[in-house]
Amino acid sequence: MEQETSQSRDVPYSPSFILDLATDVDERIRNVIDFAFLSGFNNPTVAVLCQFQQTWTGRLKEYKDTVGLFIFSLDLVTHNYPVITAVEGLPYDCFSITPCSTAFGGVIVLASNAIIYVDQSSRRVVLPANGWPPRVSDLPMPSLTSQEQLRDLQLEGSRSVFVDDTTLLVVLKDGTVYPVELVLDGRLVSRLSMSAALARTTIPAVVRRVQDDFLFIGSIVGPSVLMKTAHVEEDIIIEDDATVSAPAAVVDSVNDMDVDEEDEDLYEKSTITEKPSTNGVTNGFTANANKRTVVHLSLCDSLLAYGSISDMAFALARNGDRAVPELVAATGSGELEGLPTPVKVNGSTYERPANPFHSENDSVIISTDANPSPGLSRIATRNPQADITITTRIPGTTIGAAPFFQGTAILHVMINVTNVIRVLEPDGTERQIIKDIDGSSPRPRIRSCSICDPFVLIIREDDSIGLFIGEIERGKIRRKDMSPMGEKTSRYLTGCFYTDTSGVFQTLVNDQAPGIENMTSTLQGAMNAGNKSQWLILVRPQGVVEIWTLPKLTLAFSTNLIAALEPDPPRKPSELDIEQVVIAPLGESSPRPHLIVFLRSGQLAIYEALMTSPPVEPLPSTRSSTLLVKFVKVLSRAFDIQHSEEMYSGAFFTGDRPCWILCTDKGGVKVLPSGHSVVHAFTASSLWESKSDFLLYSDEGPSLMEWMPEIHLDDHLPARLVPRSRAYSNVVYDASTSLIVAASSLQSKFASYDEDGNLIWEPDAPNISYPHCECSTLELVSPDGWITMDGFEFAANEFVNCIDSVTLETMSTETGTKDFIAVGTTLNRGEDLAVKGAVYIFEIVEVVADQSTNVKRWYRLKLQCRDEAKGPVSALCGMDGYLVSSMGQKIFVRAFDLDERLVGVAFLDVGVYVTSVRAVKNLLVIGDAVKSVWFVAFQEDPYKLVILGKDPYYSCITKADLFFADGRLSIVSCDEDGIMRLYDYDPHDPESKNGQPPPSD
């Protein structure tokens, strides 16, 4: 005890302990469903929802109302846990607890069919959500008005939260928000009343009240939403007496719902951020006859997410005139968010076809290349007739060029025998030339340069630097005095300028410094005084990074920590050299400066610059991300690009593994490969009208790129969301027609029939509904424009398990084979009958396009064959011109005869429930839900399936596939718990009985 209290003084929380609910609190607490802490008590108080006697829907005759609620307090000193309230006899389908406000105490219990308020004196107030509660429970039900009797809501998967003392918001599994009011009678809750739907948001996984008037609805299958709740008192407009007298009546639900859905459409990107209050929903509940408090919900922000991926397939996309692979994933769930998400695998989709020039100028920029005519620089301009001409050709290799003197001239650094720094007129004629010579002897060649109006930094191959400054009054440049930087022999590896517009870079004025030199103030500085400051970043060979102020050239910051970037593997000192350093603003809405350091060892580090407290100079540290990449030649540029509404700014790294460095508001700094194998030069260019173009010279020659619209960069792969009205369970790409076949997953009402075709049961009241079951449709989707060209509807009790594009034998083509779409389904027949299945073979046929649709080629799905099976067809694949499909616990190999029927040629009894089949050549890998992985060979002539090996241990495999590298073969499997296993086929292992196929069990 003494020890515990002394411990509790050290740490701000009590020591952990384990509370065995059944032995320490109450023996009836078993099978806990949910628990919550209640506020307003002296001791911590817990409410536990549990089911002592378990039951299910089929046993309600024996056991019902099995759920109990226990409220007990935790006395941490005496370890005594007295039960304050024990309520039993709650419906068997209760699933969550929400504590109510301390004003009247109690908890709200959500059940699948009812909302129940339980107060501390065990009084239960029930609000039925549909007609089921009186049938499944003995709880006393309130009498319902005729309108309430029409209500038919399914509360499974719903979440609830209090927005004020008496208003509970229930978010249903489809995202619809219903307000429920606790009607008080004194300090007691007399009844609950539910109003019409308020709004529709995302599918909830968690709903929390943040601060007082914000609501966060987190989702695991879609975007998460932050909403603002506002309480507005409004005069009530009396439309209907009944509505007023019955405040919880369901008012005009249909119309409002439609409006809400449109207002809160989460995929309208523009509305998410820009409508803070206009889409408030004014459907509240009446508090009294004249005034009512209305809860306004408005969308504040959302975190974009695509939820779980149910299937994905590689598809072909066009990028300019080059075909690139694209990954199409079916994500999301429910009615709200079915969206194939094409993810750019290579990220190489930002380009546009090349132009024949490799040096151009859109008023300011020159670039050049040593290839194909080495040592020649060209200046290209766009003339008023909008064609591009090369106006000037200069012998010499350009190191760098930039606009100068506020864009009125061009500064050009090049090597033509000696180092030359030139100022050019906009048309390319020479205004001034400075030869970089020391006396009469030429200096070493310039390795790199950095130009930032009005400064020029050159770094020569002997690591010495030169600094020039432009005088705008004369329009010329001159050497800048570098005496403040120490003796001339200073060596620097690299350096760059940085123009800070964010205000992060601020120095503390040191009063001891010598007097202000007027002569060094520049026009640039004068023009942008206050919000813009220029800095020079230099790196010494020892790895010391220094930041110098401009134009005064005083040392503002210095660190040697960057050289110790990764101390782990010992490296040669030269490898720790910093190859290049750049400070660039990265970000989406408010770019912040980031220090990007590239080491000779191939490491790239990005530091975000943050402001620190005054005594210290800006410290670039906090956020860093490193990755191991290799570059040979590096040249980096900061760029600003226009991206529909938002502005991205980032950096591009050229070299062997070129990549974009970008930062988004919600995703942090990302390094995305550009998809080229090598990029020699890169620049932003507005020569071709559009504002956000980039010009780059890669191994494929020069190309002009533009930013793809609607690309989300928040995740590790750049993705584009294609909103669809339904969720898809499977996607497959048909390579021969470049179309996507997707199976959408829907809910349909399930009715079972007896042998004579009569309905066995049908709903007998308006608020009683049929059970739901899964059903599917097949859609033929064109990847350009994402239009659905054709569809196929399965039976209402049939859903798709698997789709594959399989190559089967046919007589209709020259090669004798053709790609067909094979679909395996499950036919659900209720609880009493075993499920069946079917295999469908579809052919994608081209038909004459409708002239009005403006689409050149039109396709349809043609059902060639339907083959019913005795068990569910849970997996299928193509193998060597045959179709391999599962039927329950059997595997069939079937041939497609005369384009009209499937003829079995081989079968094999495997496990219990086949979850996946995959084939490479004649080797087949079968994954089973119980019997793990089987490895099977298929022989034609005579037909035979031979078990080569199988996993002796049981595990529930969800997917198994072949995996090969270096001519060796292994089998990779993934099980229910997310464990991946790699198997080798090793017949020489002594335990494998000399490679003999194991006996089938």
Next chain:
Amino acid sequence: MANPLAGPSPLRDIIRPQFHQNNFAEELFIKNELGIKLDKDDQICRLSLTATGCPLGPLHCPLRHTTPSTQNFQPPKQLPVHPRERERLATVCKHWLRGLCKKGDACEFLHEYNLRRMPECWWYAKYGYCSAGDECLYAHPKERRIECPDYNRGFCKLGPTCPRKHVRRVACQLYLTGFCPMGPDCSRGHPKPDLPPPKAYEPPSPPSVRDLGPPRRDMVGLGGSGGPPGPRRNLEDVVCFKCGEKGHYANHCRHHNHKPYKR
């Protein structure tokens, strides 16, 4: 625009990979030690096995460049002379179908589930019904239609409503040139120039009894595949195999002392 997936390319390796030229070390064991033909004879590129090699190279050759199994390129097996032996080779082992055959490769019956080679069920052909259902050892063809002679000539005005089969075939180049040595057995289309005879529109004749699998008429009542029960033998004529008495079958024999396992 040419299909970018037509030739071998890194793009095709991602979107629609072809594996027929990938050979794995593990295959050699399967082929040589286990004696399994992983490739059919005509799937293997014979040129690649010669000393000069295949002129197309593995990248462009549609056939497999691989080491053949010991079972590949074997002369066809001699068919047994005796018709009963021959029949056995065409009969699927009913124990094997249930996974219960213990003879393995030594079994004289067929261990192969190939509906193409299975003889048609006599009951199904005659009555359109077989009580054995899916358990039957003989094939139950789903429907029997002839190919539409009009469609085979080039055009059928009935279109999809035609009761006959429309099978799309590539025209046989040899036939178009003048002569196809395969004749009617050729799987490619041989469009005839003249109008088809009226006989060609008639529904197909039921398969001859000889092509059908047992039970034949003479075998009715002996069990067979379990068609409709034939006329039962008079119990008076039945001789019990166990006790040798007439009047009952051995499975109803009441002479318990005949149970050999009780000794």
